[in-house]
Amino acid sequence: MFRFRVHAAVHRSVGLAILMGILGIAGLRAAAADDKKPYPIFTTEQFVSAMKTVGQAFTATNAAVTRSETDDAKAYLAISRDRLATPITFWRDRHRDDAVKILRQTLSLMDQLDVALSAEKVDTAATGNLAKQIGASCQSCHQMYREQDPSTKSYKFKGVTE
Numbered sequence: 001m002f003r004f005r006v007h008a009a010v011h012r013s014v015g016l017a018i019l020m021g022i023l024g025i026a027g028l029r030a031a032a033a034d035d036k037k038p039y040p041i042f043t044t045e046q047f048v049s050a051m052k053t054v055g056q057a058f059t060a061t062n063a064a065v066t067r068s069e070t071d072d073a074k075a076y077l078a079i080s081r082d083r084l085a086t087p088i089t090f091w092r093d094r095h096r097d098d099a100v101k102i103l104r105q106t107l108s109l110m111d112q113l114d115v116a117l118s119a120e121k122v123d124t125a126a127t128g129n130l131a132k133q134i135g136a137s138c139q140s141c142h143q144m145y146r147e148q149d150p151s152t153k154s155y156k157f158k159g160v161t162e
């Protein structure tokens with residue numbers, strides 16, 4: 001009987017130690033995950049700088065598509081896509097589902113353009129058309145969330161607060 005009790009006590013404490021170990025690891029894991037969040041906080045400054053790059057890269061994409069310079073078009077498109085995709089968290093954090101939707105739609109059109117540019121024989125009518133659709137998709141978000149200062153011509157957010 002006595003032996004049994006000792007045994008049980010030892011078992012309990014071993015069990016507790018294991019449990020604490022697991023909790024400890026879980027805690028560390030949670031802290032580590034917190035350190036490098038998969039969704040970084042995106043400030044308005046970072047957003048604007050990303051948009052500027054998207055603007056330049058997509059202008060270059062359009063020009064390359066028009067000139068049928070497929071490799072260049074693909075390279076510029078990849079930069080545009082990358083820089084446009086990251087700020088999705090900016091809209092998520094601000095609960096703008098409509099903006100997230102337009103952004104997703106733009107990215108999906110970009111993927112379609114990439115596929116079209118990767119064809120063995122590139123259909124220039126199709127790539128030109130996709131590039132136009134992407135431009136229109138950018139504009140639909142700009143109409144909703146961007147405004148231009150009539151005097152300085154610079155852009156700012158419309159209806160979006162920090």
Ligand code: HEC
Nearest residue numbers: 048051052054055058099103106138141145146155156157
């Ligand atoms: C989901 C919304 C959204 C989408 C999609 C979007 N933009 Fe924007 N963009 C904005 C907002 C909001 C601003 C205003 C921020 C600012 O510039 O102050 C902006 C600003 C810009 C600017 C001006 C940057 C500056 O201040 O000089 C350019 C250039 C630009 N976008 C290009 C593009 C291009 C090209 C695409 C498509 C490939 C695109 N954007 C897609 C929301 C969007």
